[in-house]
Amino acid sequence: MNEVSGEMSSTIQTFYHNTGLINYAYDRLDSKKWNIIAKGIGELRRFRVEEASHKIAKFINFPRPEVQRETQLYMVNLFLFEGLSFLDELTTTLSEWAQIQLLETLQKFENQEICDIRPWLKSTNDSVVLFALKLAQIYNQFEVKDTLMELLSHTNKDVRLNTINVLTHLYGIEAKDILKANFNTLSIEEQISFFGLLEKLVMPDDEPFIEEHLFHKNFEIQLLALNILKEINIDKYMGFSKLSNKEKSKAMIKSENTI
Template identity: 50%
Template sequence: MVVFNYFIELFEKSDLIIEFVWFLIAMLLFLVITIIIYLKYLRSTLRRNEKSKNKLEKEFETAIITYLYAGDPDSKEISSDQLLIIEGLKKGTSKSYRKDILIATMLKLGYEISGEMAESIDKLYIQTGLKEYSLSKLKNKKWNLIAEGIRELTLFEVKEVQHLVKEHLNHPKSEVRSEMQLYLVNLFHFKGLDFLNEIKTPISEWDQIQLLEVLQLYKTQEISDISSWLKSSNESVVFFSLKLAKIYNQYGVKEELIALLQHPNVNVRVEAIHIISHLDIIEAKNELKTNFNTLDLEEQIAFFAMIEETYELADKPFILDNILNPNFEIKYSALKILKELSLDEFNSFKDLSLDPQFIKIINFVESN
């Protein structure tokens, strides 16, 4: 007590600045203690929630497995035992977080089984009212819940709500658009690509890769007509359509591909040249040769890569015109082609220039 009174007296006799410092120290000490208590409470709460979640998961898993084996394998009707389980799950999922745990448990079990049992889980998802729960997320203002709802509808293969999912076609959040696109392609395959006729927002490169991976799981499906997508004002749709043209060898859209050589975006034009080369559309060669000097450098390089695969004797005058092209790649490509077309004329260029770089290219092409 004497020590405490001593400190009080010392504090009262101190300068104002020292009193202020002591006050700050006391406040900081109070905040630190408060934070420590709060963190301990938070950790305790998280542990309780985790235990509760694990307990629920085990209960739901047991109920689902029991449901799967309680049915009559020779009948499509729901048995009385299954009805009791459905009612129990409905009562046990009155709160949203319980519904989320049940959905996660269903999906986990769905990954581990296949065939009729997997279909039974999809039916249980509907019978327990979880489909309506997922659909309610589509009306939520939070974008992450909308994306989550669409993902659930995809995984449980709910096809009849396509029109509701497509309402988010041009959602401002790319994550929602990505889930919407995957829903359509996963459930409707090539027919699901009809959204390309309406989409105004860009399709990211990652989304394009994902869509192509899903489509290639269904190789027996007949691809949709992509000609209108190649004319789209949405450049990402055009790029995606070019990928489709290459993967599925869409020679039937050659007119649309040739028309893309006049596209305002140079990257589209370059990609179109690559696809034209891949599909061996010879009709485009003359147009590209005629307009070669007006092409961007990227297009010129892409065109020479195309000629390397499709050269013929009639191309020799054009090749000779570009033997001394200032661009290294074009010059190298022209010399390679000339060597194949006419070895004598190729040899005649050995003494044409004293440029050391040109001589190195000649010697390299000659030895390979």
């Protein structure tokens, strides 16, 4: 099944059913051993046995990650985006490796119509939210911007950070004012990501904010602020470049005291 396609694949599937070999895979699902269960799910996935989905779905939150992964791959390989419905029930952590495998599977198939990912962006399972953010970016889900805006105040820093990056990708200019207003409460990583957003979506009225952070304590933010200033006001940029190191040091101390 791994090496054939088309008519030959259909012939082997029919053979698999008619010989009763499929029953051995079903029997494995009733095993007390996790590795036997995983093997059974993997076999049913390779032979594309769709009618096994109701039996396999019960393993979504199985204690062993190996069984979880086989279940997830079965669902997505056979049902694509519809198969991601398991995310509605997932209470365990969707590992980074599992997310990569699922995305690779989905991207093998072109011209797919992605489902509504908003429920997953609102999930109480942070790993599901992070996976949904990847989907939003890869599949350019501009229609979920309002939901993304809500995630800017999420309790999980990784979620907030990834949300800023997705909004940058989706030209989420609506996020600028919110992030500006709360800039000093953001982590350094979030502040850097926000300046990455500004670099892409900067407007002339952002200039005072940019100037305010030319002497930020973080060197990466300083460089980003300088690059942005150069884009929107070359004269001010040149004036800053002419400052002596002593003047820059004084300005930096003043800026840190202000913050």
